[in-house]
Amino acid sequence: MAKRRTGTTTFLVLTFVVSFCSFVYEFVYSELLTVMYGETVTQYVITVGLYFFSLGIGAALSDDLNPDSHGGNFFRTEVFLAAVAPAGFLLVIGLNSVRIPPAVPAELLWVVARLPVVAVGFLSGFELPLLTHMVDELGDDGEAAPAWLRRLGGRVHGSVIAVLRLFWDVERKTGTRSGLSVVLAMDYVGGLAGAVLYARVLYPGWGLIPTIFVLALLNAVAALVFIVRFGEWSWTPLDVRAPLVRRVPTVLLVVCLLLTVSYGGVVAKHDTADERLSELYLEQHIENEYRPGAMRAQVVSQGTTPYQHVIRYKRTWTGAGPNPYFTGDTERCLRLGSAIQMCDSWADSYHNGLVDVPMSMFERGPETKVLVVGGGDWVAIDHLRKYDVTVDQVDLDAEFMNRTKNDPFFSRWHHDSYEYERLNTTIADGYQYLRKTDEQYDLVLLDIPGATNDDLLKLYSKEFYGSVRRHLTSDGVLVTWTYSADSYPEHHKAFVNTVGAAGFTRQLPYWAWEDIDSDGETERIERFYVLAPGDRRPLGVENGTAYVNRYADRYRDRRWQPVPHYRGVRVNTIFHPNYDILIDT
Template identity: 70%
Template sequence: MSNSRTDTGTLLALTFVVSFCSFAYEFVYSELLTVMYGGTVTQYVITVGLYFFSLGIGAALSDDLDAADLGGNFFRTEVFLAAAAPAGFLLIVGLNSVRIPQSVPPELIWTVARLPVVVVGFLSGFELPLLTHMVDELEDGETAMPVWIQNACNRVHNTVVKGLGTVWSVERTDGRRSGLSVVLAMDYVGGLVGAVIYARVLYPGLGLIPTIFVLALLNGVAALVFVTYFGDWSRWPVTDKWSWRSVNENSQSSTRALSVGHVSKTLLVVCLVLTASYAGVVAKHETADEQLSQLYLEQQTENKYPPGAMRANVVSQGTTTYQHVIRYNRTWTGTGPNPHFTGKTEQCLRLGSAIQLCESWADSYHQGLVDVPMSLVEPGPETKVLVVGGGDWIAIDHLRKYNVTVDHVDLDGEFMQQTKTDPFFRKWHDDAYEYDRLNTTTADGYRYLQESNETYDLVLLDIPGATDDDLLTLYSAEFYSSIRNHLSDEGVVVTWGYSPDGYPQHHKAFINTVGAAGFTNQLSYWVREDIDSDGQSERIEQFYVFAPGDRQSLTGDGETAYVRKHREQYRTIEWHAVPRYRGVRVNSIFHPNYDILIDT
């Protein structure tokens, strides 16, 4: 094989690697921005748009790079990418780990958080033009691959061309392919592989933080492979510059330079240091992931309190297929008595970007979700209850004392399995997963209702808040319509909700959505608890009961022991018509209203 063929094969292999990294960076930033700011569709669409815009700008400006220094410019591009991509990742994390003064415009933070996408896209735009020019200089694109791969590609190519000939006017092209065509082909293959490996291996297996360092490591390795293969070692380390060797085309008598450029030894040392550092991070990826995640989480968690009033310390964290599960201790460090819970420290559970459970209000929340609405139905085996969500099994424990029949559906089987044996959760659910009238299904709640023929007297929605558009389905008119179709004649659906005072736009969109699904009556109440042991009860959580018609009151012959104990609080709670807010669009699966999402 001639040197030219080997050189072209090396350049195409590098094309594959850098394309792999470029596409994967796009997904890493999209997911990171989703984690930080919510809105999967919004973040992915904006990130992809910005990335391709920046890619185009970089490609357009690549013609202004010195054509006599193709190799040097390619090396610089890979080193800069290896440095910029992780730095941009850490910048986004840092923006969400510190308290930014309210005087700073949100639009400025939005812009700064997306600058890393622009930088990586811009630098990636240089790669393909530089590689294409280098392959063109070699003039041996058709022989770059092994013979068996060439033969296979030729057979596929002939078949595709025949197919194209049925519609288009085609001319079979034999012989050497242009540098642009082979580089683009390898770029597309690398992009596809990058997308698949990211989605199936890197993100689920390593997580976001190690993945960004794996990709930066590959950029650094690509730069070093390039300089090792094409560099003129005879001049090292005498001169201050690194030069590229010439390529001899054995098939031609002439000699043609691939590139005659220079790279400073300083940049080469930087590349070596970065690559070695990233290799160390990847080798210890679990430790790096844990430390960086905890640094972010401990700064970001509980930041709604005044500075210095509450400190968070992560106890454990992990990622299931569907969510990031974080357990942490929060400690009151403010002046004066702790107004938020008894004592100085308590443990909490956080799923994704929202707090789901704290020791001070775990009981009161589930009393509001279960013990209050059970006053509206008859206890006993004939009463059928559907619980959507509730993978911690605590709601099931509260239902068990009423001896009802329970269908339980939750998407995250990994989380449900973990909470069965975890001591923190066991003290709340008391092995409720063993309840003999319980049927648990691991599935999406919406899909479950689409496929079920059961009717229920009570439906409890123990689901995360509407902080991400992955959850838009569970806040859609279609989902609530399915629930209504599965209710018995006197059935009701219960969910916790955000306060209309704190989240007015969400509340209006949510209420209009429920109303559009056919629910005409609502009953709203708060559950109260003396969570700080000061002798005064505080409002803990707001709940809504929805029904497609008239229903009985909470107090009366069927009231539960909990409602009876707090009768003074609940006797004035009455059913009202579900209001309709003008100018507020319903949230639908096929026409989402993003006002229903809230920013935590």
């Protein structure tokens, strides 16, 4: 007698696919919201919470779906997911690309940006109950899987039961298993596969934009496979009482086919799609930082290292009147993630402020030992080389550092300073490096990105600044750039209280200066702080560097001040972060 074919194996494969997509959607939206709004922990926690809440609502309401149309409702669910998930993804990008009128409450935008998470979670909540009902309807004679797989599963099952007997009252079940246990087991396997493949393949290899379309394509294909396998027109009819899908609305079937073809094209050309959509978002995001119509941005190149998104672009002044930002009409700039790092007009003056001003406080020679944390573009090293000092540099991103060595945009500023004979470069995390090294430094320069995401929080923590302080010589100082207290007051208060708690009691604030737009007026470029755990030598103008001498009137009155303390402002620590120190760019 021929064996009854129930299609349970197909159901298990479908369960694996839809659970894979469900888990990865959660990760994609969490990362997308982190990219757009920062605060990694906050975004992941809220996204996961909303997602599971929505899953529960969907699962609870699944009992209200027509019990005679489980198959039809499963098909609808997959088509809706294939349409809604990418649309919601693009909605979040759009909210961060267009100019939102100031009158629109930020709370409303917060809610709207998270509606796609709720929608995808709600739809995913239908899937497992529907699959469970259909597996029970089909039945299982225990021979749906290949014989070798059943034997392997039996051995694993027996081993697990032996362990369970040590702690629970167990009666091993053999033969047919409930649809719920079968579907849940495959759901967890799909979830694990989704987590691993997203972390190791999809996100680092493809990026967020292609990944969302890969997932949507899988949902659409799952819908088509389901109706082909279990519809009344099935090419492989089953020995069951009735097909699981009798009718599918023609419009919905056409939509599913169009989505499948469209997403297949996007996935096949994923590099092009990723690059173009990313450029559109980035260019609009950059232009929105200026008044409407004043600046045009053009992304020249972009790429991702293991640690950051590197964007090169040109900005062109298109506004009325003289250009107040730089000389000429167009210049080149660099961004790491969402934060601007360097432009042609102020690349030199920024490093004048970071290096040349504090070097006025020290002997210019090999006996002065300097630590640079960050500085992967090598420009700070070039400025230090002028003073023949001994330099240790620690930076985490070896790929970025290698890229900048021979790139014309960077080499114009660093002049091959990576070959400096008194330079020792270590590829490591700055926080961990300071915990392990025994070196003492006269000058520590923090040439690191701004505090725009959770990954950088530890470089703005009490523990990190405390490590820097412990590695200073008796006359040593720390120098770092900061965001303006006027523009980012909450960040400034958290920053000041944090460095104070780390043992820095004295500060010497100053600006870097330059006439960046050639209008004959000197502009403020960047804010810096010299920090010390006690009194230090003054900023030497008379014996200062060439840069300090050029702007002697700007630096002559610079004096050490006590590091203030703000009441009610919490210190940022590793295990109790203060998210006020993060900057929303």
